[in-house]
Amino acid sequence: MTLTELRYIVAVARERHFGRAAEACFVSQPTLSVAIKKLEEELDVKIFERGSSEVSMTPLGEAIVRQAQSVIEQAQGIREIAKRGKDPLAGPLRLGIIYTIGPYLLPELVKNAIEQTPQMPLMLQENFTVKLLDMLRTGEIDCAIMAEPFPDTGLALAPLYDEPFMVAMPASHPLAGRSHISSQELKQETMLLLGTGHCFRDHVLEVCPEFARFSSDTEGIKKSFEGSSLETIKHMVASGMGITVVPGLSVPATPQPHLVHVPFEAPVPMRRVVLAWRRSFTRYEAIAALRNAIYACALPGVVRLSA
Known part of the structure; x- marks a missing residue:
């Protein structure tokens, strides 16, 4: 044979x-x-x-x-x-990334990776944290960009940045002119949330735990609405259907006419974004090259971290 x-x-x-x-x-x-x-x-x-x-x-x-x-x-x-x-950098690197980071990091990251390590193309997989952890375990991907916390699976981790949260609201909202806002002031608002499975939904509920009690069969206007993506929810917010909480990197550099982003008061809620890979993965130079490509991104408004 x-x-x-x-x-x-x-x-x-x-x-x-x-x-x-x-x-x-x-x-x-x-x-x-x-x-x-x-x-x-x-x-x-x-x-x-x-x-x-x-x-x-x-x-x-x-x-x-x-x-x-x-x-x-x-x-x-x-x-x-x-x-x-x-050449440890030769060959593709299979990278996973969660939905609430991918659209805001990948365009510049892929550009940097092509410029810095053209021999190491990125093969991308966008998914939920739970699915990416499973794919790491089975070897379907080599590494993943995710937000802590997630279950301890014995992975090697490298901190990338801390990303503050901001409140997105219609430009006509009474709080739109504020320089800062507290989570307590959001209690009386209609909150739009990501659907179940998104770790960022859990992060928002930690900031505003009172919205965890809302369900799809709640009576009245004060209920949580669920969307499939942050961009979908932002469009709903801009049309006046409520407010939401978003990660800092998703805030566009150019002000939008119908949408305003207001920072939280201190202590500002945030999430830690990390790069995770299997400890058995031996292409250390590839991981280092990926981190360099990430740090070469503008990353406006975040706090960069080092191992």
Whole structure:
């Protein structure tokens, strides 16, 4: 059994046709057919059912093809390890990031990464904290940018910055002219929140715990509304449907005509943003390069941190 034979059966499974699979593998159809026949004889199983118009896999063949794909990926991993030994920055870095950070950090971060480490493209995955932690555990991503706190999973952590919260409200709101505002003053307001699953929702409820009691079946106008993204909620706020709390990086540099952002009074609530990775991840230079690319971003209004 060889890797070449495994690549052939994966190609046939993908193309459902011996001729197209041979073209994809840059070999003649007889060469591919003979190799697959040899493998079937070696394993003493039938991997494919040959039809007049299309090739299908036998039930046992499906399991064999799945394992073949895994073996091919592992073999490719060996090449990647060897490549990284020559240049630790060579090869993509799989980065996860939570929804309430991605839109405001990624555009400049990706630009910086391309300029500083073009040999290390970022493969991005935007998701909830819980999902990113699971993806880190299973090796689907290499590292993630998240906000503390989250469950202790034995990850290595590097603090990036502390990000203050601000109150977003319609420009016509009575409190819009204030230089600062306290969380107590928000008790009588209609609060718009992110939906369940967003860690920033939990952060806001820590600042304004009285809104935790509101649910979708609450009577009257003083209830919490849930949105799928911060930008959706901001548009709702601008239209006069309520107020919300936002992270500092989401505040645009240019004032908006229908939306005002007011800082909190001291002590200002904030969240700590960190970079997390598996302790078994050996590309330390890649992590350092990513941190440098993050610190090269403007990061207006945040407090930069170092390890």
